[in-house]
Amino acid sequence: MTALIGIDWGTTSFRAWRMGPGGEVLETVSDGPGILAAGALPGGFAQALRDRIGGWLDGAPVIASGMITSRNGWVETPYLPLPLDANALAAGLTLHDGIHFVTGAVSDPDGPAPDVMRGEETEIIGHLAAGGGEGLFVLPGTHSKWARAEGGRLVAFRTVMTGEVFAALRDHTILGRLIQPGPDSQSAFRRGVQAGRQDGALLGRIFSARTLALMDRLAPDQIADYLSGLLIGDEVAHGVQDAAAGPVTIIGRGDLAVRYRMALAEMGIAAKIAPPGMARQGLWEIARLRGLA
Amino acid sequence: MTALIGIDWGTTSFRAWRMGPGGEVLETVSDGPGILAAGALPGGFAQALRDRIGGWLDGAPVIASGMITSRNGWVETPYLPLPLDANALAAGLTLHDGIHFVTGAVSDPDGPAPDVMRGEETEIIGHLAAGGGEGLFVLPGTHSKWARAEGGRLVAFRTVMTGEVFAALRDHTILGRLIQPGPDSQSAFRRGVQAGRQDGALLGRIFSARTLALMDRLAPDQIADYLSGLLIGDEVAHGVQDAAAGPVTIIGRGDLAVRYRMALAEMGIAAKIAPPGMARQGLWEIARLRGLA
Incomplete structure (x- = not known):
């Protein structure tokens, strides 16, 4: 029934x-x-x-x-x-x-x-209802959401356009010109995360995806993963700035959720992927x- | 001859x-x-x-x-x-x-x-040779350059992809969907500069170009100027972070040079446009x- x-x-x-x-x-x-x-x-x-x-x-x-x-x-x-x-x-x-x-x-x-x-909001409420715990959440996607839940309530959130901007940079700027397809490179992604968490203008730091490739220090089939890591690293570094000591909960699926957990781990922050x-x-x-x- | x-x-x-x-x-x-x-x-x-x-x-x-x-x-x-x-x-x-x-x-x-x-580098050397003074320079463009000259030498610089990323966001992301053409709006540009100089992830702050428009708080023909101001504001705020007290020299022409001077003025920083x-x-x-x- x-x-x-x-x-x-x-x-x-x-x-x-x-x-x-x-x-x-x-x-x-x-x-x-x-x-x-x-x-x-x-x-x-x-x-x-x-x-x-x-x-x-x-x-x-x-x-x-x-x-x-x-x-x-x-x-x-x-x-x-x-x-x-x-x-x-x-x-x-x-x-x-x-x-x-x-x-x-x-x-x-x-x-x-x-x-x-x-x-x-419905996913976060579901997480709370399932006894999954409160604190800081990230819901990765075309437009990522960073949210905080306290006392059974959604109290704050912020949208970050990481996924959509990554695609626009890859497909419609000079950063995409040298990109060649290849297998996923975790090391290139992690290197990007480290570049992404630095200070300085983001639109300056992304230029390293081109200069490193021009100088043969980043392989053409690693540029996309590096750029992805750089954008996610910038997002995560800002997202956890006011985080309490508790772990971050990732609500998402598949490869993208794993990437966010990897970026958080690079910054020494525990994260769990919600069921x-x-x-x-x-x-x-x-x-x-x-x-x- | x-x-x-x-x-x-x-x-x-x-x-x-x-x-x-x-x-x-x-x-x-x-x-x-x-x-x-x-x-x-x-x-x-x-x-x-x-x-x-x-x-x-x-x-x-x-x-x-x-x-x-x-x-x-x-x-x-x-x-x-x-x-x-x-x-x-x-x-x-x-x-x-x-x-x-x-x-x-x-x-x-x-x-x-x-x-x-x-x-x-040749333009900056020209400025020094002409007796135009040293200090912090910005050369706006598809890829802006921020540079510092001291003791007759170019000592540091940084590329920021503001112009190219603006075009990619306008033409290839959701931020462009509500944009309508219109006359230049200095007030929308200045409002964007103020949003651009705030803390927080840039790829989060740009989303306001959509939400403000969705809420009828930003006219469709002002979105482009607001977004331009936001990106330039972020660039300028980072570019002047380590600036000495002296004014910033803008090497560039036309409307774009004026926009950078306006953004610097919004932050209380004197700027002159090089001849x-x-x-x-x-x-x-x-x-x-x-x-x-």
């Missing part, structure tokens, strides 16, 4: 879970269309939902989080302010076309550098608090 | 001067092909030279500086180490195809972040010390 259907619907990703009465996973779909692709379908998001999980839709409540509530999503919902806990997210659910949408969070909305997230399923656990917790599950 | 022909030959620019016995300018060409365009001609650089200033070539010595001595130029010459003065540049001239090429400079060649320049002709004066000084003029 289906108790809840949860969806983590991002710009380029769609993951859905059919859950039973205790929140246990009965079925999973992880290759649905992101909102860019789904929004372009003739039947839009509703069609994408029917195509991918139509067989699940038997009356059980559906809850969704992520960029699906952004301007380009199914319904645009307002951001909730910090500090933010699971109860506030449950109270802030938006029912639209039969789906309960979890809205995003805003940091410093009236200040000089407002920041926003949609989806990561998978944080988004699903957050959706379950928010639905439960709202009485949906 | 022609005493010397000087050429400042960059990646996308070609400027040449025919000078008389006192170094005075007799004729100027400022719209020749840069090395990318010239190198692609059937007759290469020699043809470009004949096409543009063939009438000047009557036996007078020709001296050239800039990216023309790089791997993609007419002849690749080794870099000279710091500290570097006009005599070392004169002694290091490379005669090739009848032209005296001024070679570039290298900073920290064996260190973790080597840096290089080709052409800017035009620094490259020509440097070429003259180097040729004179070599006995060519």
Whole structure:
């Protein structure tokens, strides 16, 4: 029996879970269309939902989080302010076309550098609900999020555009000209991290990805890993500046999560990669608090 | 009578001067092909030279500086180490195809972040030779150079890829999506400078160019100026960190030089824009010390 259907619907990703009465996973779909692709379908998001999980839709409540509530999503919902806990997210659910949408969070909305997230708040709430602990979090990605949770609440976060800027530098600046593909090089990545954690203008330090290669001190098939390490190193060095002694929790998957753990280790900072399923656990917790599950 | 022909030959620019016995300018060409365009001609650089200033070539010595001595130029010459003065540049001239090429400079060649320049050293030497004073220099451009001159010598420099990264962010990341063209906005530029001089990861702070626009706190036709100010503000804040009390000298032209002066003024730092002709004066000084003029 289906108790809840949860969806983590991002710009380029769609993951859905059919859950039973205790929140246990009965079925999973992880290759649905992101909102860019789904929004372009003739039947839009509703069609994408029917195509991918139509067989699940038997009356059980559906809850969704992520960029699906952004301007380009199914319904645009307002951001909730910090500090933010699971109860506030449950109270802030938006029912639209039969789906309960979890809205995003805003940091410093009236200040000089407002920041926003949609989806990561649910993953962090899931981590807290699963007893995974509080403190400093990083959620690596095209746009990384650094977040802090205290007292069961999300209290601060910051977006860093590392992934997207890496791709733009690699594909559209002189730094990419000498790059040749090759196997992953952990040593080049670590060398980049050490360059990334130095002081000085970041847009100056990245130039070493070219000069070292020009001087035959960095092999063409190591430039990309070096540059990746440099950008992630800069991000991590800033991200942990106000970190307490506790370890950093990485919420993410695969190679990217491992890279962030490696960068943190280079700086002597312990990090653990959260087990998978944080988004699903957050959706379950928010639905439960709202009485949906 | 022609005493010397000087050429400042960059990646996308070609400027040449025919000078008389006192170094005075007799004729100027400022719209020749840069090395990318010239190198692609059937007759290469020699043809470009004949096409543009063939009438000047009557036996007078020709001296050239800039990216023309790089791997993609007419002849690749080794870099000279710091500290570097006009005599070392004169002694290091490379005669090739009848032209005296001024070679570039290298900073920290064996260190973790080597840096290089080709052409800017000649402009700084020109500034010193003209009695323009020493101290901290910035030469804005696709790749800005920050340099320090003391005791008649170039003693340190750093490349910052601000111009090229600005274009990559504008044209190839989410930051460009909301941008609309409009008249220059000094207020948006200044606001960006203030965001750029703050602490924190640069790749986090740039995200405000999107969030402020999403929240209708930055007009679509002001985003580009704000982002430009943010990147230049970050560059300038780092560039002046170890500056002495003296003013910063900007060697550059037009709108970009004015933008840097504005960014420095925002931080309470006096700056003067050097008069035009620094490259020509440097070429003259180097040729004179070599006995060519």
